[in-house]
Amino acid sequence: MPEPLTFYFDFSSPYSWIAAERIGDLAARYGRDVRWRAILLGPLFKESGNRPLINQPIKSDYFRRDFVRCLRLHGLEGDLPAKFPVPTAAAARGFLWLSEIGEAAAIDYALALFRAYFQDERDISDRLVVADIAAERGHDRGALLSVVEDPAWKGRLVEEVEEARRDGVFGAPFFLVDGEPFWGADRLDMVDTWLAKGGW
Amino acid sequence: MPEPLTFYFDFSSPYSWIAAERIGDLAARYGRDVRWRAILLGPLFKESGNRPLINQPIKSDYFRRDFVRCLRLHGLEGDLPAKFPVPTAAAARGFLWLSEIGEAAAIDYALALFRAYFQDERDISDRLVVADIAAERGHDRGALLSVVEDPAWKGRLVEEVEEARRDGVFGAPFFLVDGEPFWGADRLDMVDTWLAKGGW
Numbered sequence: 181m182p183e184p185l186t187f188y189f190d191f192s193s194p195y196s197w198i199a200a201e202r203i204g205d206l207a208a209r210y211g212r213d214v215r216w217r218a219i220l221l222g223p224l225f226k227e228s229g230n231r232p233l234i235n236q237p238i239k240s241d242y243f244r245r246d247f248v249r250c251l252r253l254h255g256l257e258g259d260l261p262a263k264f265p266v267p268t269a270a271a272a273r274g275f276l277w278l279s280e281i282g283e284a285a286a287i288d289y290a291l292a293l294f295r296a297y298f299q300d301e302r303d304i305s306d307r308l309v310v311a312d313i314a315a316e317r318g319h320d321r322g323a324l325l326s327v328v329e330d331p332a333w334k335g336r337l338v339e340e341v342e343e344a345r346r347d348g349v350f351g352a353p354f355f356l357v358d359g360e361p362f363w364g365a366d367r368l369d370m371v372d373t374w375l376a377k378g379g380w
Numbered sequence: 381m382p383e384p385l386t387f388y389f390d391f392s393s394p395y396s397w398i399a400a401e402r403i404g405d406l407a408a409r410y411g412r413d414v415r416w417r418a419i420l421l422g423p424l425f426k427e428s429g430n431r432p433l434i435n436q437p438i439k440s441d442y443f444r445r446d447f448v449r450c451l452r453l454h455g456l457e458g459d460l461p462a463k464f465p466v467p468t469a470a471a472a473r474g475f476l477w478l479s480e481i482g483e484a485a486a487i488d489y490a491l492a493l494f495r496a497y498f499q500d501e502r503d504i505s506d507r508l509v510v511a512d513i514a515a516e517r518g519h520d521r522g523a524l525l526s527v528v529e530d531p532a533w534k535g536r537l538v539e540e541v542e543e544a545r546r547d548g549v550f551g552a553p554f555f556l557v558d559g560e561p562f563w564g565a566d567r568l569d570m571v572d573t574w575l576a577k578g579g580w
Contacts, residue, residue, distance in 0.1 A: 238550040242561055252580055253573070350438040361442055366566045373453070380452055 184213035185371075186356035188349050189290075190221040191268040191275075191304055194247045195365035197294040198254060199353035202368055204287070210375040216279070216287055218272035219344045220337070221265075221352055250365065258298035266297075266305035269337060270328045274310050276336050277327040278319065289317050384413035385571075386556035388549050389490075390421040391468040391475075391504055394447045395565035397494040398454060399553035402568055404487070410575040416479070416487055418472035419544045420537070421465075421552055450565065458498035466497075466505035469537060470528045474510050476536050477527040478519065489517050 185207050189196035200216075207214045244260050251258050271293050278286040292313050296302040302309050307328045315321040327333045344354070348361055355362040355371055360379065362371050374380070385407050389396035400416075407414045444460050451458050471493050478486040492513050496502040502509050507528045515521040527533045544554070548561055555562040555571055560579065562571050574580070 238548060242548060242550070242563060245561070246563070249580075250570075253570070348438060348442060350442070361445070363442060363446070364566070366564070366570075369569060370450075370453070370566075380449075 182210075182212055183358055184215045186215045186217060186347070188217050188219050188344050188347070188352055188354040188356075190219055190352045191271040191290075191293050191297065192265040193221060193352040194260060194298060195250070196353040197258070197298050198250055198256065198365045199355075199368060200291060200294055201256060202254065202365075203355075206368060206372055206375075212375070216275075216283075216290060217340060217344065218268075218275040218290070218337075219341050219349065219352065220267075220269060220272060222267070223341055224345060224350055258295075261297060261301045263301075263303060263305075266303065268304065269334075270307040270310045271304050272340075273328050273330075273333045273337050274314055274324050276333060276340065277324065278314070281319075285317070285319070289314060289319070292317050382410075382412055383558055384415045386415045386417060386547070388417050388419050388544050388547070388552055388554040388556075390419055390552045391471040391490075391493050391497065392465040393421060393552040394460060394498060395450070396553040397458070397498050398450055398456065398565045399555075399568060400491060400494055401456060402454065402565075403555075406568060406572055406575075409572075412575070416475075416483075416490060417540060417544065418468075418475040418490070418537075419541050419549065419552065420467075420469060420472060422467070423541050424545060424550055458495075461497060461501045463501075463503060463505075466503065468504065469534075470507040470510045471504050472540075473528050473530075473533045473537050474514055474524050476533060476540065477524065478514070481519075485517070485519070489514060489519070492517055 185203070187199065187203050189200060203214050248259060275286055275290055275293075278289050293304055293310070296309070296313050297304045302313070304310060304313070307325060310328065311321045311324045314324045347354075347356060351363055353363075353365055355367070357371055357374055358379070360374065362368075362374075385403070387399065387403050389400060403414050448459060475486055475490055475493075478489050493504050493510070496509070496513050497504045502513070504510060504513070507525060510528065511521045511524045514524045547554075547556060551563055553563075553565055555567070557571055557574055558579070560574065562568075562574075
């Protein structure tokens with residue numbers, strides 16, 4: 181069985197959403213699973229000196245236009261929310277918890293969160309909204325709210341971000357394919373070619 | 381006759397080189413000409429707060445690996461020169477001058493400069509090296525050296541950079557396709573799709 185692909189994402193990252201919608205089908209075509217890993221870009225940006233695209237003069241106008249254009253290309257609809265970016269620690273802790281319950285449940289929750297944020301402008305930085313979305317997907321609202329405040333789960337998320345840092349992650353989405361790093365949703369076609377050729 | 385594509389590049393930009401090697405064939409498939417425009421990223425980075433990728437912690441290792449990987453994908457060989465990035469004003473003024481002599485001559489010179497820098501590690505920040513490369517392509521060495529120091533040609537280059545700024549350029553390569561902006565060599569496949577579909 182070949183190794184799963186690793187997919188690092190932040191729930192507030194627009195191009196992470198596009199990757200999240202695409203990566204399952206792409207990996208399946210090569211008989212690969214995907215290991216989804218929710219991280220926080222904030223601490224990683226601090227180390228690399230990166231900034232959210234929206235805070236970069238000139239680039240931000242292009243970025244908004246490009247995001248919506250990329251959505252259309254992939255048959256998606258959405259936009260940058262007025263409140264952007266937002267803290268995603270609660271959303272990510274919920275994802276860690278659901279990953280232990282089941283991978284499919286966690287992915288379903290992740291896609292629901294991305295769509296809630298970029299399509300419906302729901303404020304996924306609010307743990308109550310995160311709990312609502314989890315409940316809508318059939319999960320225990322109270323249990324999720326406990327997880328979000330639990331020091332043990334907070335520690336787990338810190339470890340996830342540390343592991344991402346060790347993997348060289350400085351942005352999202354970020355993919356590892358048999359040890360080869362790829363950054364950005366616009367590298368997914370290259371990941372496709374990499375898998376088809378077995379590298380080059 | 382459809383509008384030419386606009387292709388902004390900096391001679392010290394690795395992904396600009398990849399785009400330079402690809403864009404002619406791509407445009408030709410759609411019956412389009414390409415308007416090549418040499419600019420300087422330095423002044424544009426000052427405004428946008430961008431920095432050369434190589435000066436960004438963590439990201440720089442990825443960037444070097446990705447550049448060489450992208451080269452291989454497109455059948456090219458080369459690497460980041462030890463001296464990188466370098467000032468490219470002399471190279472760009474030479475390009476402006478040759479563009480008036482003839483578009484084909486200017487493109488031939490541009491490709492020769494990119495290859496000299498990324499394949500042969502020649503220091504294209506040195507006007508004498510730029511003059512050598514121009515001479516190797518059959519142009520008047522002395523005339524090029526005069527152009528490089530000429531206040532009129534210096535002014536022309538400043539205007540080119542200003543026009544790029546007005547076009548929203550904040551990095552290179554940067555393309556305009558019927559008014560639609562695309563940034564990065566990894567957007568060339570999207571430019572291809574844009575031309576094929578007539579936008580989306």
